[in-house]
Amino acid sequence: MMFVIFFAVLFLIYYYLTRNFKHWEKKNVPFIKPLPFFGSIYDGVLMRHSIGEVFYDLYYKSTKPFVGFFILDKPCLLIRDPKLIKKILVNDFQYFYDRNAVNNKRDDPISTHILFILKNPDWRELRTKMTPVFTSSKIKIMSELIENASHEMTNYLNNHIKDYNSVEMRDVCLKFTVDVIGSTIFGVQANSFKDENSQFSSVAKRLIDWDDIVTAFRFRCYLLAPLFVNLFRMKLFPPDCVNFLKNTFLDIMDKRSVSNKSRNDLIDILLQMKNDNRNFIEGDILVSQALMFFVAGFETTSSTMGFALYEFARNPDIQDKIRNEIKDISDKYGDIKYDSLKEMEYLDMCVKGITNYGNLFNFFKFVILEVLRKYPVVPFLDRKCNTTYTIPDTNVTIDKDTPIFIPSLALHYDPQYFPNADIFDPERFSSNNKTGIDSFAYLPFGEGPRNCIGARFGLLTAKLGLVHILKEFVVSCNEKSNEKIKFNPKGMVLSALNGINLKLSKVEKAT
Numbered sequence: 261m262m263f264v265i266f267f268a269v270l271f272l273i274y275y276y277l278t279r280n281f282k283h284w285e286k287k288n289v290p291f292i293k294p295l296p297f298f299g300s301i302y303d304g305v306l307m308r309h310s311i312g313e314v315f316y317d318l319y320y321k322s323t324k325p326f327v328g329f330f331i332l333d334k335p336c337l338l339i340r341d342p343k344l345i346k347k348i349l350v351n352d353f354q355y356f357y358d359r360n361a362v363n364n365k366r367d368d369p370i371s372t373h374i375l376f377i378l379k380n381p382d383w384r385e386l387r388t389k390m391t392p393v394f395t396s397s398k399i400k401i402m403s404e405l406i407e408n409a410s411h412e413m414t415n416y417l418n419n420h421i422k423d424y425n426s427v428e429m430r431d432v433c434l435k436f437t438v439d440v441i442g443s444t445i446f447g448v449q450a451n452s453f454k455d456e457n458s459q460f461s462s463v464a465k466r467l468i469d470w471d472d473i474v475t476a477f478r479f480r481c482y483l484l485a486p487l488f489v490n491l492f493r494m495k496l497f498p499p500d501c502v503n504f505l506k507n508t509f510l511d512i513m514d515k516r517s518v519s520n521k522s523r524n525d526l527i528d529i530l531l532q533m534k535n536d537n538r539n540f541i542e543g544d545i546l547v548s549q550a551l552m553f554f555v556a557g558f559e560t561t562s563s564t565m566g567f568a569l570y571e572f573a574r575n576p577d578i579q580d581k582i583r584n585e586i587k588d589i590s591d592k593y594g595d596i597k598y599d600s601l602k603e604m605e606y607l608d609m610c611v612k613g614i615t616n617y618g619n620l621f622n623f624f625k626f627v628i629l630e631v632l633r634k635y636p637v638v639p640f641l642d643r644k645c646n647t648t649y650t651i652p653d654t655n656v657t658i659d660k661d662t663p664i665f666i667p668s669l670a671l672h673y674d675p676q677y678f679p680n681a682d683i684f685d686p687e688r689f690s691s692n693n694k695t696g697i698d699s700f701a702y703l704p705f706g707e708g709p710r711n712c713i714g715a716r717f718g719l720l721t722a723k724l725g726l727v728h729i730l731k732e733f734v735v736s737c738n739e740k741s742n743e744k745i746k747f748n749p750k751g752m753v754l755s756a757l758n759g760i761n762l763k764l765s766k767v768e769k770a771t
């Protein structure tokens with residue numbers, strides 16, 4: 261009898277987990293065959309591949325404009341065709357305004373209000389309120405604080421490195437971006453370089469520690485398996501880290517409002533908005549945004565810097581060319597600051613090739629674009645189909661609530677859009693060549709109304725940080741440098757497994 265019950269239960273579980281597996285077949289949509297329980301993302305569930313690489317693999321299993329697949333038992337759609345991607349992200353955005361991540365109001369109110377997770381109509385209202393935080397004039401004001409953090413970093417590299425043959429640069433970049441975010445968002449000196457046990461640094465590391473199986477599991481569940489989030493009443497971030505950031509932020513906000521001292525950071529901007537009574541947000545929603553800027557800002561930017569340094573080490577000619585460009589700009593205009601970076605981009609856009617100086621600087625811009633092509637730190641985009649949608653020029657309908665994924669990493673390596681994609685070649689983005697690039701096959705910051713709100717701030721931070729490193733140091737490979745970067749299989753974003761270890765030498769010694 262027990263035997264029969266056991267098999268009956270097993271059959272019911274099997275039936276439940278496979279009940280949707282005919283979904284795409286019924287709709288006549290090509291699909292990747294699923295396995296019970298795992299769906300089509302076997303390597304992702306077992307954490308053998310990062311999620312970005314899982315979508316990369318799925319992309320190359322098809323040649324069609326879109327392909328069905330399954331996350332556990334849930335039917336999802338992977339979009340391969342840039343024209344359709346444009347429709348989803350931009351033209352038909354009204355059908356796809358939300359992401360898939362769980363909105364867990366009951367157990368996790370702070371992460372629910374994070375712009376990244378928030379659902380419409382709350383998302384649209386908050387996005388409108390937060391957009392003024394990142395205007396050019398506000399970023400320019402904050403650039404002074406980024407400059408200060410850059411000096412802390414070079415001071416650390418000059419005076420506190422014991423062995424220049426082996427420096428873990430991802431960690432250095434992480435300290436730098438934590439200092440930047442601490443200073444520009446929270447209005448505090450995070451002191452990551454001065455104090456090895458700085459509380460900000462350790463909180464940052466714990467918030468997104470991809471080596472930690474619990475963190476990896478939590479993030480996967482929030483994005484891929486809402487059932488577990490509700491079942492286990494999960495929170496996205498460790499509560500003690502959230503409390504630390506919340507208390508710090510509110511405390512500084514209170515002190516600042518009575519002292520009237522300004523620091524040109526986010527708190528000043530928010531207080532100004534409050535005084536003007538314009539578009540103001542309060543309470544937990546406010547704290548959520550500070551938390552979001554912290555989380556979204558430090559990891560993405562520091563990883564981009566780390567990947568850039570790795571490519572500079574592997575491509576010494578490119579590194580020399582950038583250093584010459586930096587020297588030319590410094591000789592002509594003094595220290596490189598926001599204005600020189602901004603001015604050059606502006607010159608490039610308005611008057612192509614007006615001076616050698618502009619051309620030279622533009623090279624660095626192409627380099628960063630190429631770094632983001634090879635290493636889109638956020639390696640996929642996701643949206644949810646909010647209302648039944650018919651795919652243009654087909655009779656395929658996507659049901660409401662179907663998760664949609666856009667595999668940026670895979671698109672960035674597709675030879676039809678980027679020939680010789682494994683080669684680091686900034687010239688792809690030069691004025692002569694960039695017209696050939698399909699902008700919906702290149703998505704490091706996403707696209708459309710829900711694109712990255714901090715893109716310019718992140719880019720400025722990464723560029724200033726890299727300029728300061730390259731001005732003083734030559735980076736090169738050492739025996740620990742891998743031929744190719746391996747990504748942490750537990751990561752939700754692209755993160756170099758075991759960091760980025762490089763050799764550093766002082767510029768004057770090398771020339």
Ligand code: HEM
Nearest residue numbers: 376553556557560561638704705706707710711712714718
């Ligand atoms: C190099 C650095 C960065 C990269 C590569 C990056 C990339 C991305 C990508 C791909 C998205 C998804 C866009 C989409 O779905 O269309 C995103 C969203 C977002 N990013 Fe960034 N990001 C970076 C830096 C930052 C910084 C510095 C901040 C804030 C200080 C930030 C805040 C956000 C927020 C709030 C969203 C969600 C926007 C929304 O849903 O309305 N990011 N980012």
